[in-house]
Amino acid sequence: MAEKLLDWNEVLIGATIKDPGNSRSYETGSWRVERPVWNPDECIQCMFCWVYCPDSSILVDENGKMTGIDYDHCKGCGICVEQCPKKSKALTMLLEADAKGKSEEEIRKEAFSK
């Protein structure tokens, strides 16, 4: 979040931002109403969710394999679930209200039991 605004004499000429990609510190995950839940046992690592994610919120390891979802930035649009070829088995949506205060294991159970 924006802390203190810069003074006029602290702003760089041309409103240059020296720190590339610093919007990462702004967490858009708070916008979410529904969250995608990932089931690693069913995932075939096709990476379609990664290529279609508008918010770069599919976490990837050094081998280019999916390792989870970045809930700090995911806006919950649901494109990943829609494009997942496993049809709601590897990725599915769950209301944030139903996920509140639960552990990852419980959330997964809740989401895939429906």
Place this chain on the structure above:
Amino acid sequence: MALLNDLAKKKEGLVNGHRLCPGCTHSVIMRQALAAADTDKYDIVIAAATGCFEVSTGLYPYTSWNVPWIHSAFENAASTIAGVEAMYKVWKKKGKTNKDIRFIAVASDGGTYDIGLQALSGAIERGHQFLYICNDNNAYQNTGNQRSSATPFGASTTTSPNGTIIQGKTQPKKDIMSVLEGHHMQYIAQASPSNWRDLMDKVKKALDVNGPTYINVIEPCTTGWGFPAHKAIEIAQLAVDTCVWPLYEVVEGKVVINYKPKNKLPVEEYLKPQKRFAHLFKKGNEHLIEEYQKQVDKHWEWLLKREESGISY
């Protein structure tokens, strides 16, 4: 073309934390384009025109870009990048740099079809080496869905609303591809984020051309077009399958169609899920859908004929 797993290992050129709507495909297109760029070989510099994408990724003091990025005004993405490219060439001549840098200008349809057309045309004519990517979301979505010359026939926007007398926009969409073809560029293409491999191939090809290149990309807008956020990629796919948005390239004036749908869907499939076309399905408006279909068919047949004839400039 590399596998997706290999591309996913690369450093992202556009990071998260931008303020685009959930389900906006602007960032999908740019992520795919930057993943396609061979960043081991060259660096990328981007100029942006004003629009949704610029205001949500460059919200001072934040930036979502991991590559050098410059913005100056709405109408001059092309001339801004032309200036940067000209300076780079001089630096190279003087030996101030030996880096290989490729240039990209990003704009939406407002900054391309209407306001930025003059700057784009000028920069192309001068022969600067840059790739211009137009994310066509069919209206001025940044200011709240006002009609542009890219708005298709029959679409309801805030400045071409449907009422009792007029049913959405009465004019057809501007054929920007033909306008740009008139510049006799080496490479022009039309792509869709739903067909990511095709889009990546085109970006890669365009970046290797020594001269101006242009890629027109459909950018389904969930708020402006009126469909649920998770349907964004599906809508883009429907536009391709109904031939509303044919995937083709013009290489030295020669048309190559990259994707011919096995069974071409009727335009209703594309129009139905979108609220901006809802009035076309009212009783008494059937002729408008017929008219839409006629326009799409005519353009598609024209493309097929051009490909068959194989003529170039």
